[in-house]
Each structure stands twice: as C-alpha cells, then as structure tokens.
Amino acid sequence: MTRTEQGAVIAVWLVAAGAVAFLLTPLIVTIAVSFGSSAVFTLPSPEWSLKWYARLAVTKGLAPSLVTSLQIAALSTLVALLLGTLCSIALVRGRFPGHEAISTFLVSPLMLPGLVIGIAMLQAFRDVGVRGTWASLLVAHVVITMPYVVRTVVGALSLFDFSLIDAARTLGCSYVQALRKVLVPALAPAFLTSGMFAFLASMDNYPISIFFTDAWTKTLPIQMLQYVEESPDPTIAAISTGLILLAVLTLFLADRLVGLRRLAEL
Amino acid sequence: MKPRRERIDPVAWLALPAVAYLALVYALPLIMLLARGVMGPKGFTIEPLASFLSDPFNWQVIANTLKIAALVTVVCLLIGYPTAFALAWSSGWTQVVLLAAIILPLSVGVVVKAFAWQIVLRRDGILSQLMVSLGVWDEPVRLLFTETGLVLGAANVFLPFMILPIYSVVRLIDPRLAEAAATLGATPVYRFRRIVLPLTLPGVLAGVVFVFSLSIAMYVIPSLLIGDRYQTLATLVGRSFLFMRNEQLGSTTATVLLVLAVAVVVGSGVLARRLGRSA
Numbered sequence: 001m002t003r004t005e006q007g008a009v010i011a012v013w014l015v016a017a018g019a020v021a022f023l024l025t026p027l028i029v030t031i032a033v034s035f036g037s038s039a040v041f042t043l044p045s046p047e048w049s050l051k052w053y054a055r056l057a058v059t060k061g062l063a064p065s066l067v068t069s070l071q072i073a074a075l076s077t078l079v080a081l082l083l084g085t086l087c088s089i090a091l092v093r094g095r096f097p098g099h100e101a102i103s104t105f106l107v108s109p110l111m112l113p114g115l116v117i118g119i120a121m122l123q124a125f126r127d128v129g130v131r132g133t134w135a136s137l138l139v140a141h142v143v144i145t146m147p148y149v150v151r152t153v154v155g156a157l158s159l160f161d162f163s164l165i166d167a168a169r170t171l172g173c174s175y176v177q178a179l180r181k182v183l184v185p186a187l188a189p190a191f192l193t194s195g196m197f198a199f200l201a202s203m204d205n206y207p208i209s210i211f212f213t214d215a216w217t218k219t220l221p222i223q224m225l226q227y228v229e230e231s232p233d234p235t236i237a238a239i240s241t242g243l244i245l246l247a248v249l250t251l252f253l254a255d256r257l258v259g260l261r262r263l264a265e266l
Numbered sequence: 267m268k269p270r271r272e273r274i275d276p277v278a279w280l281a282l283p284a285v286a287y288l289a290l291v292y293a294l295p296l297i298m299l300l301a302r303g304v305m306g307p308k309g310f311t312i313e314p315l316a317s318f319l320s321d322p323f324n325w326q327v328i329a330n331t332l333k334i335a336a337l338v339t340v341v342c343l344l345i346g347y348p349t350a351f352a353l354a355w356s357s358g359w360t361q362v363v364l365l366a367a368i369i370l371p372l373s374v375g376v377v378v379k380a381f382a383w384q385i386v387l388r389r390d391g392i393l394s395q396l397m398v399s400l401g402v403w404d405e406p407v408r409l410l411f412t413e414t415g416l417v418l419g420a421a422n423v424f425l426p427f428m429i430l431p432i433y434s435v436v437r438l439i440d441p442r443l444a445e446a447a448a449t450l451g452a453t454p455v456y457r458f459r460r461i462v463l464p465l466t467l468p469g470v471l472a473g474v475v476f477v478f479s480l481s482i483a484m485y486v487i488p489s490l491l492i493g494d495r496y497q498t499l500a501t502l503v504g505r506s507f508l509f510m511r512n513e514q515l516g517s518t519t520a521t522v523l524l525v526l527a528v529a530v531v532v533g534s535g536v537l538a539r540r541l542g543r544s545a
C-alpha cells in the first residue's frame with residue numbers, strides 16, 4: 001500500500017468514527033437527560049433520579065396518544081402489506097405496459113413533502129365530507145406505509161424463483177398451499193423489514209397526521225411536539241428513552257430474524 | 267370489457283387495489299391542490315401565484331429553503347461518502363457498531379432527535395461546554411436558533427439516507443478493477459477518480475436526491491431548532507394552515523413546494539438515466 005492509500009484509509013475510518021458519535025449523540029443525550037434530576041437539562045447531571053419516569057404516569061394525554069399511534073401504525077402497515085404485496089406480484093410477474101411508472105407512483109409519497117400531501121388530503125377529505133379523525137388518519141397513513149412495502153417486496157420477489165411454485169404443485173400442493181408453503185416463507189424477511197420500517201414511519205409521522213388530529217384524537221409525535229413547545233422538561237426525554245428502548249428491542253429482534261445487514265440494504 | 271390490442275396479463279389486475287387506492291386518496295387530492303392554486307372563482311388564473319412571487323419576503327423564504335437544503339446535503343455527503351466505504355470494508359463487531367449507529371437513529375422519531383439537539387445546541391448545552399473546555403471557543407456560544415444549528419441537526423437526522431444508498435453501490439464494486447488498474451500502473455488518485463468515483467456516482471445521486479428532498483420538506487426540525495423568525499417553504503405552509511388560518515397562502519406555498527420537489531425528483535431521474543448510459 002502506498003502512503004496516499006494509507007492516508008485515505010485512515011481518513012475514512014476517522015470520518016466513520018466521527019459519524020458514529022454524531023449519529024448516536026441525540027440518543028445518548030436523551031437517555032442521559034431522562035435520568036438526571038435537573039429540570040433544565042444540565043449535563044452531566046448533579047445527581048441521578050427516576051422522577052421524570054414517575055411523571056409519565058400522570059402526564060395527561062400520553063397514554064391515549066400512544067394507543068392511537070400503535071393502532072394506526074399496526075393497521076396501516078397490515079393494509080399496506082396486503083395491497084403492496086399483491087401489487088408487487090403484479091409488477092414482477094405481470095406483462096403489461098407502464099411497469100416503471102406504476103412503481104415510481106407507488107414509491108413517490110416518500111419523495112414528496114409530507115405537509116403538501118397532508119394539506120391536499122385534508123382539503124379533499126373535507127370536500128367529500130369524510131369527518132372521522134381516526135378513519136382519516138388510517139386512510140392517510142396507508143399512503144405513508146405503502147412505499148416501504150412495495151420497494152422491499154418488489155426487490156425480494158425479483159430474486160424469487162417462481163418455478164418453485166410449479167415444483168410444489170407438481171409435488172401435490174394446491175395453488176394456495178404452494179403459495180403458503182413456498183412463497184410466503186421466501187418473502188418473510190421482506191415482510192419483516194418492510195413492515196418494520198413502515199410501522200416506524202407511521203409511528204413517527206408528523207406532517208400528515210397534524211392535519212387529521214383534533215383535541216381528542218392525537219398521535220404520539222403530535223402530542224410530544226405539543227409537550228416540547230408548551231412545557232419542555234425531561235419528562236419528554238423519559239418518553240423518548242422508552243421509544244429508543246423500543247427501537248433497540250425491535251432492531252435486536254430483526255437482527256436475530258433476518259440480520260442487521262439486510263436492514264441496511266434499502 | 268373488450269379485449270385490448272395488447273392482451274393484459276391477468277396477473278396485472280393484482281396491482282389494481284393498491285394503484286386505485288393511491289390514485290384516489292393521494293394523487294387526486296394532489297391534482298386538486300394544484301388546480302386550486304391556478305383556479306379562481308372565474309376560471310383559470312395565475313393571480314395567487316403571481317402575487318406570491320411578487321412578494322420579496324417569499325423569495326427570501328424560497329432562498330432560505332434551498333440554502334438550508336443545499337448545506338444539509340453537502341454536510342451529509344462529506345460525512346456519508348467515507349462512512350459508506352467504512353461500512354462496506356468493515357466486518358465483525360465494527361460492522362455491527364456501524365450498522366447499529368446508522369439504523370438505530372433511523373428507527374427513533376424525529377421529534378425525539380430534534381428535541382435532543384435543542385438540548386445539545388443551547389448556550390449551556392454540551393456542545394458549548396465541550397468546545398470551551400477544548401479551548402476552541404473562548405466563551406459559550408448558542409447554536410440553537412441559528413442556521414448552523416439547524417444544518418447540524420438536520421444533517422444528523424438525514425445522514426443515514428445518504429450513507430445507505432452509497433453503501434449499496436460501494437459493496438458491489440469489484441475490487442479486482444482497482445487491482446487491475448494498479449497493476450497497469452495507475453496511481454491511487456487516478457484509480458479513485460477514474461474507477462471508484464464513477465462507479466459510486468449512482469449511489470451518490472440517490473443519496474443526494476433523498477437528503478435534498480427530505481431537507482426542503484422538513485417541518486419539525488426547523489420548528490424546534492430555528493423558530494418562527496426563519497421561514498422555509500415547509501414551515502410557511504404549516505404556519506399558514508395551522509396558525510394563521512390563511513388557506514390561500516398555504517395552498518399557494520404548498521404548490522410552489524410541490525413543484526420544487528417534483529422538479530428535484532424528475533431532474534434526478536434524467537441525470538440517473540444519463541449516468542446509466544455513460545457507464
């Protein structure tokens with residue numbers, strides 16, 4: 001190795017180490033603040049305490065918003081998995097014009113500003129007379145979750161050997177059995193990763209949800225931003241630490257099931 | 267239904283539910299929004315758009331949006347490009363650490379991260395303390411509610427979207443290419459410029475488009491890190507709908523933002539095709 005190359009390699013690793021520290025900074029700060037006793041986010045905290053966690057139980061609106069978010073995220077992910085998988089099969093197997101256009105269209109909500117999508121939906125729903133907050137949220141969130149499913153499942157399906165299904169049928173499976181025993185297990189990792197990212201995207205969505213919430217039905221990010229703006233104290237850090245823990249657990253599970261590397265192959 | 271000239275594969279119908287769903291609740295509303303922007307009570311008009319563009323304040327807002335997005339993209343590229351290589355070279359526990367550091371923040375909400383940056387960037391925050399104790403700054407500096415603070419926070423949130431697309435092309439590069447070039451006497455700099463860089467360009471383009479699109483559209487991060495005095499298109503859209511209750515201004519601003527976002531995506535598509543042809 002020449003000296004130029006050695007220098008470049010060292011520089012790359014230095015930047016990467018810096019990137020790791022940079023990326024983890026907000027998470028570590030949040031966790032540290034949540035266990036501190038100071039209400040003004042002094043770091044390092046003079047003493048440690050769990051009082052912000054005790055406050056969680058008496059924080060108004062937190063539990064209902066968490067429940068709403070979990071319901072909407074789970075249901076919208078399920079709907080997206082169903083519609084998205086059917087559509088992906090058509091995109092990979094079907095011979096028809098406009099493949100490219102359709103897949104671009106289905107993934108496009110990821111690339112367009114969420115606020116603009118939210119406003120467009122708000123105005124359209126109002127014109128049609130859709131009123132229910134919860135139903136509007138669900139309908140809107142499927143648009144957010146669908147791109148994740150289509151993108152990943154199309155990728156997995158294009159690597160799948162469809163003659164395996166014919167082989168299963170030759171061996172005596174019915175068509176549905178063949179799908180269930182051959183196709184579904186082959187797609188399981190794709191379902192898992194896309195489902196996870198779709199679920200998280202829905203849980204985290206602010207710009208679309210903000211147009212479909214009212215005083216009674218709020219999602220967690222909306223409720224949290226309201227706390228941050230009204231009374232910023234480490235209670236928010238305590239909620240956040242809970243969410244970070246949830247993310248760590250999810251990733252740990254995903255790593256056991258499909259491997260972290262696979263998650264990085266967006 | 268009459269059979270068309272080209273018989274449509276029955277499998278194609280499986281796409282119908284998803285496409286119809288998105289057409290109805292996503293595409294149609296967006297088209298109606300655009301129509302609202304150019305339709306007055308007496309038919310077609312560019313009056314709202316013209317009055318929006320004649321206000322110098324709104325040009326300032328557009329300039330702010332593009333400037334912040336460009337800065338965030340550059341910061342992400344400078345950090346993300348080398349990091350993608352490190353990720354591709356790594357193995358064992360270094361790889362686990364890198365992957366966890368990239369994917370974990372991706373699964374933590376943006377409100378959480380923006381809130382944490384509020385704490386880091388305060389005058390008495392840890393960044394200020396660190397810089398003063400290292401002797402870089404003479405006295406504590408508040409980066410919260412400044413452009414620098416906003417760029418730092420946004421780059422932090424969007425960095426994974428730069429690293430992952432670049433990583434996906436770096437790990438496919440055949441190492442024998444560079445070795446062959448070295449055997450033929452190419453210097454390291456020449457090898458990087460003529461082999462590695464061109465091969466990674468599609469990933470770089472994907473990452474740049476991702477980060478730029480996210481940056482022009484971000485709303486929560488500027489709300490928490492820079493405040494109301496500094497407006498971008500997205501925060502102006504949000505404010506005019508949620509606080510000012512000025513739907514006309516909000517719709518027009520949303521139209522401008524939408525056109526900008528579509529232009530970025532379409533423009534990058536053209537660029538990507540050109541890259542694909544020259545490769």
